Amino acid sequence: MAGVEVHADRDVCIGAGLCVLTAGAVFDQDDDGIVVVLDEHPADVVAARDAVANCPSGALSLTEE
Template identity: 85%
Template sequence: MSAEQLHVQADRDVCIGAGMCVLTAGAVFDQDDDGIVVVVDETPADEDAARQAVANCPSGALSVTTGVKQN
């Protein structure tokens, strides 16, 4: 059986450190000492929060893709 698996990515060179991702999906994203995004869970269980964080990113540094996950 297979299902779609969400995969989260961040372009740290584009990140402006607004922190909206952490506020929206703190289990998926964090910030380093300089305020730049760090992905802590590349395949999050809370896909809705991850998608919302991507949509709210003011710099467009975040993205999601989907692929087939084998169960």
């Protein structure tokens, strides 16, 4: 499976936290609940893709490497 690079638009994030629940090794939230990318090149590509697909605000994206 190809690798990916994860991106987060913190200005679009609404703090739902689904990304953290789906891919906790890739995403976290700051004190305001806004997404923080922990691993831009995650080993668990499936979890990263699921998190991007389930983001309710569309703040997450990824690019294929």
